[in-house]
Amino acid sequence: MSSTTTFVDKLGSTGGQDDRVMVAVLDDEDMPQLAIATVVDVITHEPTPFTPELSVRVRIDDEESQMYEPGEIVVLPRSAVKTV
Numbered sequence: 689m690s691s692t693t694t695f696v697d698k699l700g701s702t703g704g705q706d707d708r709v710m711v712a713v714l715d716d717e718d719m720p721q722l723a724i725a726t727v728v729d730v731i732t733h734e735p736t737p738f739t740p741e742l743s744v745r746v747r748i749d750d751e752e753s754q755m756y757e758p759g760e761i762v763v764l765p766r767s768a769v770k771t772v
Contacts, residue, residue, distance in 0.1 A: 695730050695742050695758040703727060703744075703763035710762045711746060711754075723748045724764070731755075 694704045703709060705727050713723045725746035735741040740757045747753045 693730065695744055695761075697761045697763045698759050699762055701763040703730075703758075703761070705729060708764045708766075709744075709746060710764060711748075711756055711760065713748065725754075728753050 694702050697703055697709070707727045709725050709727055710722055711725050712720055715721050725748045727744055728747050729745040731743045731745065733739055733741055733743065742758055743755045744758055744761055745753045745755055746761070
């Protein structure tokens with residue numbers, strides 16, 4: 689397993705570490721909702737029939753980071769993300 693710098697999201701946009709992305713999560717009642725997360729790391733794996741070649745580790749707010757496949761993520765344009 690090693691770290692790489694970029695990935696291609698569900699819509700064909702390129703993303704990388706520290707980018708803001710939109711991911712699907714389940715709320716407390718197990719209902720799906722969208723969340724804005726920050727990419728913590730992009731990890732490459734030895735490809736197998738059961739695991740993807742790339743995984744993207746994201747963090748929502750200050751919660752524990754979670755792994756997603758690039759096809760489950762939408763990179764948000766930098767101009768669309770406002771920081772407070």
